[in-house]
Amino acid sequence: MQRRLHLGSGVTILPVYPGGTVIKDNLLYTKEHEWLSMDGQDATVGVTDFAQNELGDIVFVELPAKGTKVVAGAPFGTIEAVKTVAELYAPVSGEIVAVNQKLLEEAILVNSDCYGAGWMIKIRMSDPEEAKKLLSAAEYGEMIASH
Amino acid sequence: MDLKLGKTIFDISHENTIGVMPPAPGVAASDKSWQIPAEFLRESAIDWPEVSEPEVVRHYIQLSTLNHHIDKDTYPLGSCTMKYNPKINDRAASLPGFVGLHPETPDADCQGALQLMWELAQDLAEITGMDDVRLQPSAGAQGEMVGLLIARAYHRQRGENRRTVIIPDSSHGTNPASVTLSGFEPVPIKSNADGLVDPDVLASVLNETTACIMLTNPNTLGLFEREIKRIVDMAHAKGALVYNDGANTNALLGLARAGDMGFDVLHLNLHKTFSTPHGGGGPGAAAVGVKKHLIPFLPGPAIVRSETNGIVQFKRQSPDPLSIGSVHTFFGNFGVLVRAYTYIRSLGAPGLKRVAEDSILNANYLRTLIKDAYDIPHAGPCMHEFVASASRQKKNGVRGGQIAKRLLDFGVHPPTVYFPLIVPEALMIEPTETESKERIDAYAAALLAIAKEVETNPDFVNAAPHTTRVRKIDEARAARDLDVG
Numbered sequence: 001m002q003r004r005l006h007l008g009s010g011v012t013i014l015p016v017y018p019g020g021t022v023i024k025d026n027l028l029y030t031k032e033h034e035w036l037s038m039d040g041q042d043a044t045v046g047v048t049d050f051a052q053n054e055l056g057d058i059v060f061v062e063l064p065a066k067g068t069k070v071v072a073g074a075p076f077g078t079i080e081a082v083k084t085v086a087e088l089y090a091p092v093s094g095e096i097v098a099v100n101q102k103l104l105e106e107a108i109l110v111n112s113d114c115y116g117a118g119w120m121i122k123i124r125m126s127d128p129e130e131a132k133k134l135l136s137a138a139e140y141g142e143m144i145a146s147h
Numbered sequence: 148m149d150l151k152l153g154k155t156i157f158d159i160s161h162e163n164t165i166g167v168m169p170p171a172p173g174v175a176a177s178d179k180s181w182q183i184p185a186e187f188l189r190e191s192a193i194d195w196p197e198v199s200e201p202e203v204v205r206h207y208i209q210l211s212t213l214n215h216h217i218d219k220d221t222y223p224l225g226s227c228t229m230k231y232n233p234k235i236n237d238r239a240a241s242l243p244g245f246v247g248l249h250p251e252t253p254d255a256d257c258q259g260a261l262q263l264m265w266e267l268a269q270d271l272a273e274i275t276g277m278d279d280v281r282l283q284p285s286a287g288a289q290g291e292m293v294g295l296l297i298a299r300a301y302h303r304q305r306g307e308n309r310r311t312v313i314i315p316d317s318s319h320g321t322n323p324a325s326v327t328l329s330g331f332e333p334v335p336i337k338s339n340a341d342g343l344v345d346p347d348v349l350a351s352v353l354n355e356t357t358a359c360i361m362l363t364n365p366n367t368l369g370l371f372e373r374e375i376k377r378i379v380d381m382a383h384a385k386g387a388l389v390y391n392d393g394a395n396t397n398a399l400l401g402l403a404r405a406g407d408m409g410f411d412v413l414h415l416n417l418h419k420t421f422s423t424p425h426g427g428g429g430p431g432a433a434a435v436g437v438k439k440h441l442i443p444f445l446p447g448p449a450i451v452r453s454e455t456n457g458i459v460q461f462k463r464q465s466p467d468p469l470s471i472g473s474v475h476t477f478f479g480n481f482g483v484l485v486r487a488y489t490y491i492r493s494l495g496a497p498g499l500k501r502v503a504e505d506s507i508l509n510a511n512y513l514r515t516l517i518k519d520a521y522d523i524p525h526a527g528p529c530m531h532e533f534v535a536s537a538s539r540q541k542k543n544g545v546r547g548g549q550i551a552k553r554l555l556d557f558g559v560h561p562p563t564v565y566f567p568l569i570v571p572e573a574l575m576i577e578p579t580e581t582e583s584k585e586r587i588d589a590y591a592a593a594l595l596a597i598a599k600e601v602e603t604n605p606d607f608v609n610a611a612p613h614t615t616r617v618r619k620i621d622e623a624r625a626a627r628d629l630d631v632g
């Protein structure tokens with residue numbers, strides 16, 4: 001598969017697999033392998049390179065509709081690979097203000113560009129303080145290195 | 148000669164080729180005395196394939212070689228107990244008296260079939276230490292559900308509304324599904340570092356809402372639950388029942404009995420432990436056994452034996468009013484029951500014990516042969532199966548599923564992969580007692596050769612299989628762009 005990760009500065013590559021696994025320095029992470037990118041009141045959410053590699057070829061992503069309320073730590077959707085289905089967990093609480101509709105047609109974007117075109121939802125955060133509980137890139141890297 | 152490959156029996160049909168010469172019809176086509184309504188009368192010729200007998204035989208023999216099956220080579224699919232199915236089982240099941248028997252035949256005219264099922268239930272009760280057994284459920288998952296419905300009926304009858312069922316995280320995926328389908332909530336518990344149920348963890352979730360604990364013993368890691376007595380006692384002290392998923396009974400035959408361990412209810416996969424053919428969806432048979440206090444709740448008809456003036460009689464008896472009801476028509480898959488009965492009777496008690504001993508020996512032998520090339524997270528002696536991990540191979544870019552596909556090139560069936568879920572890159576291997584030392588050696592040699600290839604040529608392994616009729620399938624595309632048209 002042609003991978004189109006936006007490499008460049010601000011990226012760490014951990015040698016967990018041949019080819020490595022990519023962690024972006026400017027993002028926040030959950031223990032369940034979601035990433036979160038903050039932009040004022042809004043946060044964009046997706047799954048990490050490590051997660052997409054572990055799951056293998058993604059065949060479906062099921063996401064909630066715009067307007068749905070999500071709760072930090074609770075499932076907001078599912079991601080389906082060839083042999084497994086996993087739940088997606090909300091890193092923060094709030095209301096979904098955008099859903100990546102393209103993903104519903106082209107789940108493969110999660111494999112090819114998990115930090116870019118493979119984003120999943122945008123949440124208008126009800127309590128941005130919650131994000132402080134998330135892992136930094138260094139902490140997340142440490143977690144998967146000891147995987 | 149691949150001329151006929153990929154063709155159906157209709158594709159090889161040739162006009163005016165004849166395989167059989169049917170006798171002349173005894174009724175003229177013009178004879179209207181049968182009074183079949185016009186809309187049911189065929190107007191065109193039947194589209195039978197026109198094929199000679201040798202071509203029919205070749206066609207089906209060829210088809211039988213395209214898939215893997217136990218009559219072709221080793222099939223160590225963990226948890227599935229793919230043992231050889233002795234041909235004498237089929238011979239017994241093919242006896243005209245069994246084949247031609249109608250399920251509505253009056254009891255007096257089918258004493259043999261009733262006796263066979265009565266004796267089979269007795270044998271299974273004796274083998275497992277349960278007080279009564281019913282034969283109706285027709286698959287392992289159905290057996291699970293029947294067991295849970297029995298648990299529900301039992302608690303309700305006592306005026307208790309217990310809502311949860313505790314399941315270890317190593318359990319078969321069917322367990323939580325059966326729990327949900329039976330109207331309970333599954334409560335998973337984590338296994339300890341040894342891969343066993345931790346009584347302290349169990350104690351933290353066990354309470355008055357617990358209807359049942361579902362255990363598989365030996366568990367799916369092929370390990371015997373060492374604390375089984377304590378676990379069962381803990382459950383009973385809280386008023387909960389304990390269910391044994393009997394999928395792994397092969398390891399216990401003649402050695403240990405679930406009933407003696409204190410289990411209240413269990414199912415047996417006759418199609419695993421008792422050598423009836425399976426795979427491809429059935430037909431199966433999952434006898435359900437219970438202790439005395441649960442007998443009234445058993446499903447389906449019972450068979451009772453009576454003896455008056457030296458005359459033995461077997462009779463069908465309607466289920467108890469407390470029964471959970473029927474879960475299949477009549478007695479389930481009768482042909483499978485005949486095969487299981489034949490297996491038990493041809494081996495006898497010493498033979499069955501030998502089955503368990505040899506299945507354990509074979510698994511431990513194979514485990515020892517490959518333990519340096521593959522990680523085995525839960526070390527130590529195993530029962531009838533063991534779980535290796537391809538974690539080491541994954542670091543070279545080859546995952547468990549690809550090792551499985553590469554094994555196909557060696558003419559053998561892969562192990563179960565990615566299960567149980569608590570072992571990353573799991574390879575779950577169950578050679579069964581019917582594989583010879585030579586076959587197990589060959590299987591180990593294949594696994595070792597692949598481990599080497601992973602180090603020297605991982606791309607080659609990742610492109611496997613190379614020699615099968617159908618090569619590597621694009622599973623992602625098959626799931627994304629499913630076309631059933």
